Structures are given as C-alpha cells and as structure tokens.
Amino acid sequence: MQQRAVFYPLGEGITLIDDAGEATCYVVEGPEKALVIDTVNGKEDLKAVVRQITDKPLVVFNTHGHPDHVFGNVFFEEAYLNKKDWPIHDAFFAQQPENGAKPCPLKDVQPGDTIDLGGRKLLAIALAGHTPGSLCLLDDQSRTLFTGDSMCHTLWMQLDHSTSIQTLLDSLNALDPYRQRFDRLAMGHGTQTTPADYIDRLKACAEDLIRTGGEGDEQGSWFGGVAYHHRFGENDSIFYTKDKL
Numbered sequence: 001m002q003q004r005a006v007f008y009p010l011g012e013g014i015t016l017i018d019d020a021g022e023a024t025c026y027v028v029e030g031p032e033k034a035l036v037i038d039t040v041n042g043k044e045d046l047k048a049v050v051r052q053i054t055d056k057p058l059v060v061f062n063t064h065g066h067p068d069h070v071f072g073n074v075f076f077e078e079a080y081l082n083k084k085d086w087p088i089h090d091a092f093f094a095q096q097p098e099n100g101a102k103p104c105p106l107k108d109v110q111p112g113d114t115i116d117l118g119g120r121k122l123l124a125i126a127l128a129g130h131t132p133g134s135l136c137l138l139d140d141q142s143r144t145l146f147t148g149d150s151m152c153h154t155l156w157m158q159l160d161h162s163t164s165i166q167t168l169l170d171s172l173n174a175l176d177p178y179r180q181r182f183d184r185l186a187m188g189h190g191t192q193t194t195p196a197d198y199i200d201r202l203k204a205c206a207e208d209l210i211r212t213g214g215e216g217d218e219q220g221s222w223f224g225g226v227a228y229h230h231r232f233g234e235n236d237s238i239f240y241t242k243d244k245l
C-alpha cells in the first residue's frame with residue numbers, strides 16, 4: 001500500500017507532512033530532540049513515518065483536540081494538549097469507530113510554556129477560536145508560527161465548541177506582541193506556508209463580520225449542516241453560524 005504521508009521540507013530542520021491531503025503535521029528537529037506538531041488521522045503509523053526523517057527522541061504536541069490532529073497519538077507514548085481541549089479529544093476518541101487503539105496519555109500545556117528541543121525552544125501561545133484550547137507554537141529559529149486550525153484558509157468557527165467571533169478577534173489581537181518574531185504561518189492543512197500578513201486580513205474579516213452581522217453572506221454546507229462564509233481575499237473565509245456573533 002502506498003504511504004499516505006508526503007514530505008515537504010521547509011528548511012531550518014522543519015518537515016511538513018501532508019496526510020493524503022486531509023491534514024498536515026510537522027516535524028521540527030532540535031539539537032537533542034525532535035518535535036511532532038499534531039498527529040493527523042491515525043490511518044498509518046505516524047511514528048514510523050517520522051522515523052524516516054529523524055532518529056532523535058520525540059516530543060508530541062497537539063495544537064487542539066480534533067480527530068484529524070490527535071488520532072495518530074495512538075502511535076506515541078504521550079502528547080501535550082491544552083487542558084481546555086481534553087473533553088473534545090476524549091469525545092472524539094470515544095466515538096472513533098474502526099480502530100480501537102487507545103489514545104496515549106495527555107500532558108497539559110499552557111500558554112507561555114516552552115518546548116525545549118535542546119536549545120531550540122518553541123513557545124506556546126493561546127489562540128482560542130476554532131476550539132477553546134487551541135495553541136500556536138512560535139519557533140524563533142525559523143520565524144515560523146505553527147497554527148493548527150486556529151488560522152486556516154477556511155477557518156471553521158461554526159462548531160458547537162468554537163468560541164464567539166469576538167473571542168477569536170481578541171485572541172488575534174493578543175498576538176500583537178509576538179508579531180515581529182515570525183514571517184510565516186504553518187497551518188494544520190495544506191502543503192505550504194502562508195505569509196504572516198494573512199493575520200491582518202483575518203482580523204479585518206472578523207471585525208467586518210461583527211460590524212455587519214454577516215448580512216448577505218452566502219451559505220455553505222459541511223458534514224454537520226449549514227453555515228455561512230464571511231469571505232476575505234480569493235479563497236479565504238471565516239465559516240460561522242449566527243450564534244457566534
């Protein structure tokens with residue numbers, strides 16, 4: 001069977017791993033350890049995939065609790081996930097039909113904590129919105145912010161556990177003190193990075209959505225029902241339900 005994982009080297013010891021076009025995770029190599037950011041869908045042995053890249057001891061970090069970012073935890077010994085997202089993680093594992101494998105134990109990680117790979121340090125930063133406990137990771141060495149789904153080209157804010165649009169906007173504004181430290185965003189889906197000025201356009205979109213109430217926005221469907229797109233740029237939108245306003 002062909003491997004699902006496709007590697008895209010991003011320089012500075014970072015490899016983007018695309019899981020069959022469904023979700024994206026990253027390996028960041030430090031002097032002593034390597035960091036796995038998200039574990040995708042769990043449909044193939046991610047640890048074996050990562051071993052094609054590095055032999056270093058591994059640290060596993062989940063940006064948030066969604067299945068396409070945590071189901072591969074079953075191949076590892078433990079993973080960091082912000083405690084606010086543990087109920088989401090637990091609920092999805094409880095529903096998981098096919099693969100009865102148990103999730104690895106979770107360790108809490110809070111905004112302001114650092115992951116130290118032996119000199120190369122990544123800083124956890126809160127970005128509530130898509131989920132209440134979503135965290136970004138800032139890598140100063142490569143000037144990259146790993147965002148999970150907290151920033152995404154179609155930003156899913158329509159989920160029951162997604163926050164209000166105002167909370168999302170507050171989270172984005174709280175990133176301001178860090179803005180001089182990164183140039184690119186490494187998101188939870190896709191095969192390339194995104195220039196950091198995406199954040200300005202996303203903020204403007206959120207502000208506009210709050211101001212206008214999304215009047216005239218077109219509907220779109222997803223597997224859970226119907227929501228609205230508040231669009232910015234060619235292919236970007238905040239996907240939301242009216243109760244988030």
Ligand SMILES: [Zn+2]
Binds near residue numbers: 064130149
């Ligand atoms: Zn997600």
